[in-house]
Amino acid sequence: MPIRLNLDRMMLERRVSLTELAERVDITLANLSILKTNKARAVRFSTLDALCRELKCQPGDLLEFVEGPPEKDPEA
Amino acid sequence: MKYSSRLISNVRALFGFVRGLTVVTLVLLPIIAFLPGSYLNFPNLPLKTPTLVVKNTIPSEPERRIQIEDLSGRLKFTPATPEDRQLRRVIALVPGMAGLLFTFGVAHVLWRVCRNVEHGEIFSLRNVKLLRNLGVLLIIYSVTSVVIELWVGSHVLQYMRDHFSFNSLELPSAGPWWVNLKASTPLISINMNQLVIGLLVLCLAEVFRQGLKLQQEAALTV
Numbered sequence: 001m002p003i004r005l006n007l008d009r010m011m012l013e014r015r016v017s018l019t020e021l022a023e024r025v026d027i028t029l030a031n032l033s034i035l036k037t038n039k040a041r042a043v044r045f046s047t048l049d050a051l052c053r054e055l056k057c058q059p060g061d062l063l064e065f066v067e068g069p070p071e072k073d074p075e076a
Numbered sequence: 077m078k079y080s081s082r083l084i085s086n087v088r089a090l091f092g093f094v095r096g097l098t099v100v101t102l103v104l105l106p107i108i109a110f111l112p113g114s115y116l117n118f119p120n121l122p123l124k125t126p127t128l129v130v131k132n133t134i135p136s137e138p139e140r141r142i143q144i145e146d147l148s149g150r151l152k153f154t155p156a157t158p159e160d161r162q163l164r165r166v167i168a169l170v171p172g173m174a175g176l177l178f179t180f181g182v183a184h185v186l187w188r189v190c191r192n193v194e195h196g197e198i199f200s201l202r203n204v205k206l207l208r209n210l211g212v213l214l215i216i217y218s219v220t221s222v223v224i225e226l227w228v229g230s231h232v233l234q235y236m237r238d239h240f241s242f243n244s245l246e247l248p249s250a251g252p253w254w255v256n257l258k259a260s261t262p263l264i265s266i267n268m269n270q271l272v273i274g275l276l277v278l279c280l281a282e283v284f285r286q287g288l289k290l291q292q293e294a295a296l297t298v
Binding site for chain 1: 293296297298
């Protein structure tokens with residue numbers, strides 16, 4: 001996907017584990033893992049707000065646009 | 077996540093029953109067709125009367141020649157020869173087997189959709205494909221059933237021309253079975269209900285596909 005979430009990089013910089021971050025932002029480990037592995041299709045502002053608060057960063061630090069073809073719809 | 081609904085379970089059981097019944101009938105039909113002693117029975121046989129010279133009740137008016145066309149009736153007689161019995165088998169087996177196979181296909185697809193829903197798979201790729209298959213099956217059968225009827229009807233008519241002679245009735249003129257389409261149009265027509273339902277089911281498959289997309293979006297929205 002062209003929009004990447006650099007959560008893993010930010011977690012490394014802030015030295016926070018996935019489990020700890022999940023508890024702090026009140027998101028399940030599974031969902032946080034989806035974010036970390038860039039499998040998410042959309043992020044709520046409330047989630048972005050919680051992440052930025054806990055990681056003490058800006059949304060721009062987490063979100064990055066990478067050039068590439070747009071993602072295709074899953075063909076049924 | 078399982079989706080528990082008594083309605084879905086009952087509907088699935090019903091389709092399962094229809095499916096099983098169709099399989100049993102498919103097995104029994106050839107046996108029944110080969111049983112001796114049954115009538116040969118063919119509906120919708122196209123007929124017409126010979127040209128009749130009729131007198132009027134008003135003496136001053138001239139005679140007229142009239143013919144009644146586009147009649148249809150049920151042909152029924154007891155097979156007396158091996159050829160008669162062979163014809164009976166063709167009439168019983170060909171449309172019957174096609175109809176039963178179609179019914180089995182529909183019941184099986186719907187049974188699988190219900191089973192998927194019970195397992196929590198409502199908007200899924202599997203259900204989309206199943207519904208598409210169902211729509212295509214309905215459309216194909218609405219056309220195929222007409223072709224089969226025409227073929228069997230032509231077969232019966234040809235048999236009657238070869239083996240019987242009539243004084244008071246005329247059979248439609250001979251020709252290849254697909255030519256009889258025009259002659260038989262008043263009696264045999266594409267099952268429009270089935271065709272429309274097939275198209276509606278295809279539209280429903282598209283609705284399910286959109287539902288799948290929305291579900292995926294929602295599942296992967298954190």
